[in-house]
Amino acid sequence: MSTLVVVGLQWGDEGKGKVVHALSRNADYVVRYQGGNNAGHTVIFDGRKFVLHLVPSGILEKGKKCIIGNGVVVDPEALIEEVNFLKKKGISVENRLFISDSAHVILPYHKILDGIREKVQNIGTTKKGIGPCYADKFSRTGIRMCDYLDKGMFNILIQKNLKEKSKILGSLKTYKIKKEIFKKYSAIANKIKKYVTDTSIIINKQISENKRVLFESAQGTLLDIDFGTYPYVTSSNPVSGAVCAGSGVGPTKIDSVMGIAKAYTTRVGEGPFPTELNDGVGAYLREKGQEFGATTGRPRRCGWFDAVSVRYSVRLNGCSSVVITKLDVLDNMKRIKICIGYRYNGKILKEFPASKRIIQEVKPVYIEMPGWKKSLKGITMFKNLPENAKKYIRKIEKLIGVRISMISNGRSKEETIKC
Ligand code: GDP
Ligand code: IMO
Ligand code: MG
Numbered sequence: 001m002s003t004l005v006v007v008g009l010q011w012g013d014e015g016k017g018k019v020v021h022a023l024s025r026n027a028d029y030v031v032r033y034q035g036g037n038n039a040g041h042t043v044i045f046d047g048r049k050f051v052l053h054l055v056p057s058g059i060l061e062k063g064k065k066c067i068i069g070n071g072v073v074v075d076p077e078a079l080i081e082e083v084n085f086l087k088k089k090g091i092s093v094e095n096r097l098f099i100s101d102s103a104h105v106i107l108p109y110h111k112i113l114d115g116i117r118e119k120v121q122n123i124g125t126t127k128k129g130i131g132p133c134y135a136d137k138f139s140r141t142g143i144r145m146c147d148y149l150d151k152g153m154f155n156i157l158i159q160k161n162l163k164e165k166s167k168i169l170g171s172l173k174t175y176k177i178k179k180e181i182f183k184k185y186s187a188i189a190n191k192i193k194k195y196v197t198d199t200s201i202i203i204n205k206q207i208s209e210n211k212r213v214l215f216e217s218a219q220g221t222l223l224d225i226d227f228g229t230y231p232y233v234t235s236s237n238p239v240s241g242a243v244c245a246g247s248g249v250g251p252t253k254i255d256s257v258m259g260i261a262k263a264y265t266t267r268v269g270e271g272p273f274p275t276e277l278n279d280g281v282g283a284y285l286r287e288k289g290q291e292f293g294a295t296t297g298r299p300r301r302c303g304w305f306d307a308v309s310v311r312y313s314v315r316l317n318g319c320s321s322v323v324i325t326k327l328d329v330l331d332n333m334k335r336i337k338i339c340i341g342y343r344y345n346g347k348i349l350k351e352f353p354a355s356k357r358i359i360q361e362v363k364p365v366y367i368e369m370p371g372w373k374k375s376l377k378g379i380t381m382f383k384n385l386p387e388n389a390k391k392y393i394r395k396i397e398k399l400i401g402v403r404i405s406m407i408s409n410g411r412s413k414e415e416t417i418k419c
Contacts, residue, residue, distance in 0.1 A: 008220030017041025030058025040294025071246020123228030200248025232271025
């Protein structure tokens with residue numbers, strides 16, 4: 001048995017897509033267990049750029065099979081669009097992509113409701129309908145893949161759902177949505193049907209046959225609905241513990257957990273961000289790191305590496321190792337800062353606080369390290385890194401309390417340094 005969870009340790013966009021792509025050569029199956037098409041996982045492969053939103057990044061590796069687990073929320077239109085995009089690029093998903101029959105379905109009214117709620121809440125969501133779809137799931141009014149494919153059941157559930165939602169949407173809008181759903185969604189259901197199955201059976205069979213299964217998180221721990229900077233979070237649990245409920249495997253079947261963190265920090269959307277840099281350094285990181293959202297194109301907010309929040313994430317996920325990505329983005333920096341504590345009310349906090357008010361008000365306490373002022377291009381072994389880059393990595397390792405097993409120094413899977 002060999003199962004590995006790859007999980008984001010910051011506010012998403014840590015480079016999970018690149019790392020999962022690099023690791024999927026040694027995997028048989030790659031499984032997504034939460035989130036939806038709010039995710040944007042960029043993979044540079046054969047010089048071409050792929051942005052995957054729903055389909056696991058393993059699909060780009062020949063012969064590997066991929067699963068969209070029950071914990072994911074699936075927008076059928078977005079799924080078909082992604083499948084067609086992959087086909088156009090010469091990547092077939094036939095007999096390689098399986099979708100759980102228990103995954104909840106995102107429908108047009110979820111996206112509209114996301115927009116309406118945003119006007120009040122201002123979380124900076126992706127407006128993909130993620131929150132409203134998970135809300136329906138937990139209020140037990142959601143529509144699962146198996147219901148969506150059952151025409152009679154789908155009709156009943158849509159009528160029920162729209163009756164409730166018409167109170168917010170208005171009757172004319174509800175009428176239009178209903179028409180759109182019945183016109184479009186049965187055609188899409190016919191296209192999706194062949195991928196839908198009980199994916200828990202497949203995953204457990206693979207594990208019992210000692211096949212290698214990779215679990216790919218979307219988002220990151222600081223966006224987790226329980227552990228993130230609530231309410232500026234997503235509506236699912238990216239933490240590794242959610243793999244079990246989101247894919248239908250037991251905790252005894254998980255071997256190891258690999259956390260992914262950038263060598264600095266980014267965040268897209270609203271919410272607290274203690275090490276944010278609203279100056280030239282932040283702008284430099286955004287330009288050099290090409291920090292623009294893969295799903296919405298929004299500029300990402302940038303700041304220094306925050307060892308307090310990453311250590312918190314390492315604990316919550318039970319990380320056995322960590323990968324530091326985008327180290328090359330710091331190549332030209334003269335000095336580099338790392339946040340080692342939060343100043344609050346005359347005290348230094350060493351642990352990440354739950355309170356929205358506190359995390360919004362803390363001031364970072366930094367240590368400063370000299371940069372390496374050299375390109376990391378072409379380096380594949382830790383021993384060949386400039387001394388100051390080695391010191392930076394070793395310092396982070398000490399502060400977050402877990403082994404750094406790999407460094408990423410470029411966008412393609414070859415640009416990886418084993419430690
Ligand atoms: P994900 O959501 O965690 O998969 O991350 P995204 O794909 O949204 O954002 C990461 C961005 O950084 C993508 O554009 C990647 O191509 C890029 N990237 C990943 N690793 C590295 C790296 O080591 N160096 C550089 N310069 N870019 C990287
Ligand atoms: P990947 O998988 C970065 C953010 C949104 C918003 C908040 C809630 O590419 O790392 P939602 O649409 O989920 O209700 O939005 O979460 N967000 C992400 N930020 N990377 C992501 O995914 C994200 N998915 C959601 O910007 O602040
Ligand atoms: Mg992303």
